[in-house]
Amino acid sequence: MRQSLTRKMNTMVLVIFLAMGGLITFGFMVLGQPIVDELGTSYAVNRVLREKSRVEALVEKEIALALKLADSPIxxxxCTDESDKRIKSLALSELESFKKHFKNHNYFLAMSHSGHYYFNDRANKYDPLRHRYTLHGKVEKDAWFYRMLKEVDDYELNLDINVFLQTVKIWINVIIKNRGEKVGVxxxxxxxxxxxxxxVYQSEEGVDIILLDREGNISAYKNPTYIEANARAKQSGKKIKIFDLLESQEDKERFASHLAALDKGTQQVETFKINVDGKSYLASGVRLANxxxxxxxxxxxxxILDLKTFTPVLGLMLVLLGIAVFLISWFVRREMLMPLSRLSDSAELISQRNYQVDLPEDKNDEIGALSRSFGQMAVQVRQYTENLEDMVEERTKSLTLANQALEFSNQRMTDSINYARIILQGVLPADEYLKAIFPEHVLVWQPKDLVGGDMYFVTRTPSGRIIVVGDCTGHGVPGALMVMSVQALxxxxxxxxxxxxxxxxxxELNLLVKKTLNHDPASPVDSGLDIGICYLPDHNDEMIFAGAGMSIYIRENGKVTVIKPDRKGLGYRRSPDNYVFTRHQITGLKGKVFYLASDGILDQPGGKSGLPFGSRRFINFxxxxxxxxxERQGxxxxxxxxxYSGPREQRDDLVFFGFRA
Known part of the structure; x- marks a missing residue:
């Protein structure tokens, strides 16, 4: 037996090693690429956000300074009174001061009334006291100024790409307003x-950066021919777009959707795979709003990342797996197989009714516990063999006494519950009283147990009749106690x-229940009820209804309509103290039948899927x-x-009350 178990263990160890090694290799091949993709995605997102921060940090400072310049009172x-020499001197000093803080140390100012255009740069090429030239609305190169006065309310950025000088410049144009009037730029x-x-041009190998405008035109890319071509093209339709670098229609549609998402601002970063210039890339994009x-x-x-890079990791994992399997095999053989072999010999002696065995008990683990258990078993088997009949008789007497006590306790409990049912039926209105107040009615009251928490109540007042149907918290004896308390309240x-x-x-009932049953906020029990109340005045063809979690169903001419209750339980801690419940007035009672029902009907599971009976099925019924x-509808x-329930048990107490006025 020992040789067989050892051989089985060696075979199992070999199989486990081969299986685990195969699974690790397979998992490495299958799961490694998604990990590489995820790392690449994280790198792409971090890189594009870094580039965005660099661009925005550069531009936003200039925009803030330009906005502050445009807001200068001087x-x-x-701009309002260009002829005032004193103001002109102060304004030019202001402009020169801002020039020092602008990154490229230049400024411009154009006045709407005169069209005068002032400009100065780092080299102070131009006399700041004189305007450089005068703008005219009919001159094409000056159209930007008049368009801004007409269309722009605060500021805009204009990109100026000079192919011949190979420069890219952004002009930050800010509207100057004086008391709401646009007086300059x-x-x-x-x-x-x-x-x-x-x-763009100095990025590392494997990383390309491309800048696009809103229409997808290429504004900056590693291939300068695209930039030069777009700078020469005056019309947007003739410019080279990113879509011109995409081969398949699927790639074009995918890129267009991500461009649209960035433009709308629905996502801060868009990351996806795309083929550009015939090469597969992982693309990550952001919108440079300014x-x-x-x-x-x-x-x-x-x-950037290749699955082959992680091959040494796979080799190390396989080596560690081999070492782990070997150590586990050695440990199992030393700590389990050898002690089990000794236990097997002892068990063989016990099977031959030799109970005087010397079992090893030196180990303080499960094997040692098993050895001690074998020793105790040997002693007990010997005792049981010698005293079996006495022990059986003693145990039979003990079980008989326990069973008699259990039957007595159960009978007392059943008698108590039956008595509670008699008391509860005495609290609820009797059939004769119901028929006296509502001659035409139907009642179904079916607790889940012998007693329950669903109730009904009718009474007559000097001016009319009242019908109440309620569904209290809990069922069984606790529910019955709730019914009696609520009836009194x-x-x-x-x-x-x-x-x-x-x-x-x-x-009023909400306040009484809360004060009576939920006065202790530390109690784990939160008692309350759903309830519907109808009042029928004697001399008016109308009925007043109010409901707390319980609807009223009205059938007229074969069709059922539902008046929804307030979605507030009654008496719970969360129920507002002074909540005003909705008062529903129902007129024209002749020919109508009214029904009130607890959720024991609506929530009863059944059918093939075990779904609740539900309100729609109840209305159809x-x-x-x-x-x-x-009288036969019950x-x-x-x-x-x-x-509908089939073999399923009743889920909750239920009450169903229907009547004609």
């Missing part, structure tokens, strides 16, 4: 040539407030009762629930 006043020019060379550009980082994953509420307004009765006499309720 500049505004000079000021700003600065920001040279991005060196910055873009550093970002420039109106989108910046995309194109990652050539095989050059309901009668008290009817004496405290006018019984002709069910909404006031609900408000009520409509099917149109031609059935009211049988129909029992029948439809029995057929």
């Amino acid at each position: 500049i505004k006043k000079w 000021t700003g600065t020019g920001l040279d991005l040539t060196g910055f873009l060379k550093d970002v 420039l109106g550009w989108q910046c995309f980082v194109l990652i050539d994953l095989p050059k 309901l009668k008290r509420a009817l004496k405290t407030v006018s019984p002709t307004d069910p909404s006031l009765v609900l408000t 009520l409509e099917s009762l149109a031609n059935l006499p009211l 049988e129909a309720v029992y029948k439809v629930l029995l057929e």
Whole structure:
């Protein structure tokens, strides 16, 4: 046996090693690429956000300075009265001061009234006291100024790419307003040539950066021919777009959707795979809001991360697996197989009724516990063999006494519950009293146990009749106690407030239940109920209804309508103290049948899927009762629930009350 078990263990160890090694290799091959893709995606997202921060940090400072310049009171006043020499001197000093802080140390200012254009740069080539030239609305190169006065409310950025000078400059144009009137445009020019060379042309191998405008035109890319061609093209339709570098229609549609998402601002970063210039890239893009550009980082994953890079990790994992399997095998053989072999010999002696065995008990583990158990078993088997009949007789007597005590306790409990049912039936209205107040009615009251927490109540007042149906917290004996408490509190509420307004009765009953049953906030029990109250005045063809979590169903001409209750339970801690329940007035009672029902019917599971009976099925059922006499509709309720439930037990207490006015 020992040789067989050892051989099985060696075979199992070999199989485990081969299986685990194969699974590790397979998992490495299958799961490694998604990990590489995930790392590449994280790198792409971080890289594109870094480039975005670099661009925005560069531009936003210039925009803030230009906005502050446009908001200068001196500049505004000079634009309003250009002839004032004192203001002009102050304004030019202001402009020269801002020039020192602009990154490229230049500024411009154009006045709407005169069209005068002032400009100065780092080299002070131009006399700041004289305007450089005058803008004219009919001159094409001056159209930007008049378009801004007409269309722009705060500021805009204009990109100026000079093919011959090989420069890229952004002009920050800010509207100057004086008391709401546009009186000029000021700003600065920001040279991005060196910055873009550093970002776009100096990126590391496997990483390409491309800048696009909102229409997908290429504004910056590693291939300068695209930039030069777009700078020469005056019309946007003739410019080279990113879509011109994509081969398949699927890639074009995918890129267009991500461009649109960035433009709408639904996502901060868009990351996806795409083929550009016939090469597969992982693309990650962000929107440069101030420039109106989108910046995309194109990652050539095989050059950045390759699955083969992690091959030494796979080798190390296989080596560690081999070492672990060997150590486990050695440990199992030493700590389990050898002690089990000794136990096997001892068990063989016990099977031959030799109970005087010497079992090894030196190990303080499960094997040692097993050895001690074998020793105890040997002693017990010897004792049981010698005293079996006495032990059986003693145990039989003990079980008989315990069974008699259990039957007595069960009988006492059953008697108590039966007595509680008698008391509860005494609290609820008797059939004769029901028929005296509502001659035409149907009642189904079926607790889940012998007693339950669903209730009904009818009474007559000097001016009319009242019907109440309620579903209290819990079922069984606790539910029955709730019913008796609520019945007493309901009668008290009817004496405290006018019984002709069910909404006031609900408000008062809510306060009474909370004070009586939920006065202790530390109690784990939160008791309450769902309830519906109807009041029918004697001399009016109308009915007043108010409900707290319980609807009323009205059938007329074979169709059922539902009046929804307030979605507030009654008496719970969370129920507002002074909540005003909705008062529903129902007129034209002749020919109508009214139904109130607890959720024991609606929530009863059944059918093939075990779904609740539900309100829609309940409404259809009520409509099917149109031609059935009211006194026979209770049988129909029992029948439809029995057929729907099938073998499933009743889930909750249920009460069903229908009546004609």
